Amino acid sequence: MSKFINIGDTIEAEHANACVRKLEWKGPRKHPITNECMMLYESNRNSNVEIVKVYAGEIKKGTEHFHRNMGDILEADSISIYVDSTRREKSDVKEGVSARHGAQLIDIRKRSISTIKYPLHNLFKCLGLGSSVDIVKTIK
DSSP, X not given: OOEEOSTTOEEEEEEEEEEESEEEEEEEEEOTTTOOEEEEEEEEXXXXXXXXXXXXXXXXXXXXXXXXXTTXXXXXXXXXXXXXXXXXXXXXXXXXXXXXXXXXXXXXXXXXXXXXXXXXXXXXXXXXXXXXXXXXXXXX
């Protein structure tokens, strides 16, 4: 069980739980590494995704660096969530989850691949980043 906070950290799970303040459905897209057509969701503002059930399928070439252990958590400002599904995921809105604000809780029962897009702003110094301009350079 580890917590990942760096840009590009990725988890793959058979069943995952996500807690986000804002979730945007982007539609079917190809995953950049696996080249599979999956539903893309992007979260904004204080997001986390946790592995509930470990992915036991075939590990494809190029995905060896994905984290797949039970209880692994991604914590970030923005996370891209690719879900192996043809239907949109439903989310429950709960008030008071993040102390002051409500959050959307998503129970992803299909295989999913989640990647940190932008880390939390208070962790920039830990990651050696000075401003948001540095993030754009790091991603590319």
